[in-house]
Amino acid sequence: MSATIKMTTKAEVQADRTTRAYQDFLLGAKLFWTRRLYQELYALYQSRVAERSGNAPQTFEEAEEMIGDSALYQFFGWLERHLQRLKYSGSYGIVATVDKQRDELLRELEVATRENTSHLRLNPNIEMPRYFAAVDFHQHPGGVAGDELAGLVYEFGRKTTTPDHLHEDDLHHRLAAACPKGDFKRILDFGCGIGKSTYPFRSLYPEAEIHGVDISAPCLKLAHLRAQQSGLEIFYSQQNIEQTDFPADHFDLIHTTFMLHELPVAALRRMTAEAFRILKKGGYFVNLDFHSPPGETFGKLMHYGHARRNNEVFMRSFAETDYLAMQREIGFDPAEMRPFDDGTGPIADPKIVPVHWRFPWQLFVARKP
Amino acid sequence: MKEQLFFNDPAIDRVMGMFMALAAEVYILRDRNQVLEEMLERSGTLQPGAIESWQPGPERQAELAARRDAFIERIMDPIIGSGD
Numbered sequence: 001m002s003a004t005i006k007m008t009t010k011a012e013v014q015a016d017r018t019t020r021a022y023q024d025f026l027l028g029a030k031l032f033w034t035r036r037l038y039q040e041l042y043a044l045y046q047s048r049v050a051e052r053s054g055n056a057p058q059t060f061e062e063a064e065e066m067i068g069d070s071a072l073y074q075f076f077g078w079l080e081r082h083l084q085r086l087k088y089s090g091s092y093g094i095v096a097t098v099d100k101q102r103d104e105l106l107r108e109l110e111v112a113t114r115e116n117t118s119h120l121r122l123n124p125n126i127e128m129p130r131y132f133a134a135v136d137f138h139q140h141p142g143g144v145a146g147d148e149l150a151g152l153v154y155e156f157g158r159k160t161t162t163p164d165h166l167h168e169d170d171l172h173h174r175l176a177a178a179c180p181k182g183d184f185k186r187i188l189d190f191g192c193g194i195g196k197s198t199y200p201f202r203s204l205y206p207e208a209e210i211h212g213v214d215i216s217a218p219c220l221k222l223a224h225l226r227a228q229q230s231g232l233e234i235f236y237s238q239q240n241i242e243q244t245d246f247p248a249d250h251f252d253l254i255h256t257t258f259m260l261h262e263l264p265v266a267a268l269r270r271m272t273a274e275a276f277r278i279l280k281k282g283g284y285f286v287n288l289d290f291h292s293p294p295g296e297t298f299g300k301l302m303h304y305g306h307a308r309r310n311n312e313v314f315m316r317s318f319a320e321t322d323y324l325a326m327q328r329e330i331g332f333d334p335a336e337m338r339p340f341d342d343g344t345g346p347i348a349d350p351k352i353v354p355v356h357w358r359f360p361w362q363l364f365v366a367r368k369p
Numbered sequence: 370m371k372e373q374l375f376f377n378d379p380a381i382d383r384v385m386g387m388f389m390a391l392a393a394e395v396y397i398l399r400d401r402n403q404v405l406e407e408m409l410e411r412s413g414t415l416q417p418g419a420i421e422s423w424q425p426g427p428e429r430q431a432e433l434a435a436r437r438d439a440f441i442e443r444i445m446d447p448i449i450g451s452g453d
Contacts, residue, residue: 021400025393069377078375078385086389092397309373 011108011225013156015097022092026083033079034357038302041067041076042353045298056297063301081309085139087157094156095141098149105149109218112225120224121237122217129240131264132215135313144193144216151194151222158196166343169196175257175288176200178340178363182284184208184252190241190275191215191259195223195234201255202232208252212236213244242270246278253284260289260364261318268318269326276330279368285332287364288340291319294360295353303360323364332366339363 015023048066049056057063067073088094098105113120128145136143140157144150158168175197184205189198192212202210212234214220220236227234239245241259254275263271275285293299307315327335339346340361347360374382409415425433 017401017404018397021397022393024400025396029389074375074377074381075385077373078382081373081375082386082389086393090393091390092393 010229011105011112011152011222013094013098013105013152014101015156019092019097022090023087023094026087026090029079030083033076033083037072037076037079038357039355041072042298044070044072045301058297060297060300060304063297064305067301077305077309080306081139084310088139088153089141094153098153098156102149105152109148109152109221109225112228113221116224116228119227119233119235120220121235122220123238124217126215126238126240128215129242129267131267131314132262136311137262137313139311144219148218150216151219154219155194155196155222169199170343171288172197172257173200174341174343175255175286175363176204179253179255179286180284180365180367182252186211186251186253188213188246188251188254188278190254190256190271191262192220192223192236193257194219195226195236197255197257198223198234199227199230199232201253202227202234210234211251213239213241215240242267242274244274244278248277249280250278251283252280253286254279255286255288257288258290260287260323261291261312261315263318264314265317265321268321268323269330272327273330276332276368281368283368285327285364285366285368289318289362289364290315290360291323291337291362291364292350292360293319294347294350296351298353299360302357319360324366327364327366331368333369335364335366337362337364 045063045067052066057066064073086093090096113122132145133143136146140150140153142150144154147153177200185207186209187201187205189195189201189210189212192198192214193216195212198210198212201208210233212220212223213236214223215238217238220238223234224236227236260268272285279285290303293303295302303319304316306312307319324335324337339348340363342359342361344356344358347354347362376382376385406415406420410417
């Protein structure tokens with residue numbers, strides 16, 4: 001493996017005391033929401049079901065109709081949407097913080113982009129799919145490719161959504177550890193974003209060629225910079241995951257991290273077929289994502305409600321898609337889904353409502369026969 | 370994207386926005402004050418308990434009262450609707 005250049009550029013967003021106190025305040029409010037408010041809401045939900053002689057709602061719409069007029073649900077919804085919005089767009093939000101250091105950060109990113117160029121392939125003419133360009137996913141203003149510093153905004157934002165006791169990169173190590181093992185020569189991170197999900201595979205497979213693909217140039221530039229800072233040899237390229245320029249039967253393992261739920265169903269199918277094409281026979285396709293919320297209709301109320309309130313436009317259609325059936329139609333065999341432990345414990349029983357609000361983490365593992 | 374509304378009366382959505390912004394400002398001030406007090410105590414500039422036992426003189430008291438009244442007026446004035 002050729003040595004990579006160690007970078008001296010930092011490209012670190014500096015948050016002042018005020019911003020840190022503000023973000024800490026939002027985190028405190030969010031924790032109150034995920035615990036206390038969520039529990040109160042579930043208690044209210046149960047009492048409304050009891051009032052209907054135990055006739056529990058069967059759909060998200062029915063559940064929302066049953067509980068939607070309550071002040072509690074209205075506060076719950078307001079806080080879910082706006083605490084996230086304020087994190088980015090508030091007066092001491094991440095966007096304002098990054099903006100204050102715009103010139104310096106841009107310069108550092110550009111320096112990194114010109115270094116070690118064989119490891120960063122950008123395509124300025126790439127066409128952004130409408131479903132990608134039109135959505136401020138999870139209320140990130142302008143989305144993850146709308147601004148040259150979007151990668152840094154995303155990186156900063158991740159730190160504030162990780163459970164207290166964990167490091168924000170912990171999840172990516174957990175995914176790498178949960179993937180099937182083998183004598184892998186080439187590994188691809190599909191929709192790699194800022195690269196945090198790519199790095200653990202580098203250390204796990206020191207002999208393998210490690211690739212990351214994403215459609216967002218700002219994210220890839222940051223991924224490239226961070227990889228070089230850590231002396232990690234990774235090949236990043238800007239491509240649409242629905243149709244890449246990789247040859248057929250090329251990779252031993254392709255993995256995705258919270259990406260499936262960002263795609264409309266038609267794009268999901270095309271992306272999955274593309275992964276199938278470029279995987280070697282016997283290669284694995286592994287996806288960490290949100291599916292099958294536990295807790296029956298209350299689980300749906302939380303998950304689909306979150307999707308709407310947090311601009312996760314395709315999260316519901318993904319949750320309603322039988323993704324394993326889609327994978328099998330494309331040719332994967334076997335294809336299975338199992339609960340994933342993000343550090344707060346895996347979903348224990350799909351029928352039971354979790355004690356705190358949580359994402360329904362699932363691990364999809366499929367193999368190209 | 371169109372802003373989402375959550376309350377029966379959309380005015381409450383906006384008031385909640387004001388409320389959260391104010392609460393955040395209060396938290397930021399508390400945080401800063403606490404840091405400041407700790408640093409002053411550690412450097413010996415401020416004696417522990419000095420803030421609690423501080424008593425303003427009559428002149429200072431009058432100044433503080435005037436400041437309080439101005440603060441209240443700024444906050445309560447919109448209720449009167451004189452800006453309409």
